[in-house]
Amino acid sequence: MRIVFVILLLLFSGNNSGQKTIATIPLSGHKTILTDNLNNFYLLTQGTLAKYSPFGKKIVSFSDGSLGDITSADVTNPYHLILYFNNFNQILFLDDAMTISAEPVLLDDYKLFSVRAVSYSPDDGFFIF
Numbered sequence: 001m002r003i004v005f006v007i008l009l010l011l012f013s014g015n016n017s018g019q020k021t022i023a024t025i026p027l028s029g030h031k032t033i034l035t036d037n038l039n040n041f042y043l044l045t046q047g048t049l050a051k052y053s054p055f056g057k058k059i060v061s062f063s064d065g066s067l068g069d070i071t072s073a074d075v076t077n078p079y080h081l082i083l084y085f086n087n088f089n090q091i092l093f094l095d096d097a098m099t100i101s102a103e104p105v106l107l108d109d110y111k112l113f114s115v116r117a118v119s120y121s122p123d124d125g126f127f128i129f
Contacts, residue, residue: 036078044073049083051075051098062098072117082126084118091118091126 032044039054046069050061068087075081080101081094089112091105107115107128117129 034073034075036075038078040075040078042073042075044070046070049073049075049081049098060098062094064092067092074119077120080120080124082118082120084115086115089113089115 030046034042034044036042040059041052041054043050043052047065048061048063049070051059053059062083067085067090069085070083071086072084073081079096081096081098083092083094084090085092089107091107092100093102093104095101105126107113112128115128119127119129121127
């Protein structure tokens with residue numbers, strides 16, 4: 001993932017055609033880069049999801065150490081984020097300010113034990129993979 005980010009920085013920050021670097025965000029360790037439909041981007045580390053503007057300014061972050069590591073996140077819709085925590089086998093819903101917007105879904109209650117990722121579905125539900 002680091003290679004993709006570096007390539008994007010090279011493409012958009014080159015001195016060709018009068019372009020200039022707007023912002024840089026250092027990446028180290030294991031991080032995943034996600035984007036939403038408003039061109040915000042998110043850095044997902046093991047326990048934290050941080051939201052950045054299209055210009056690289058950090059807007060907000062979410063972390064809840066009691067839930068363990070964030071296994072997967074769907075940030076496609078910036079107003080309805082969905083996080084999956086494998087450690088506790090539960091789904092958490094966040095709003096655009098990255099505050100919890102609904103009760104967590106405990107997948108154990110539905111006898112779903114082999115989940116690897118989750119995402120929103122078009123009808124405001126969610127898919128489990």
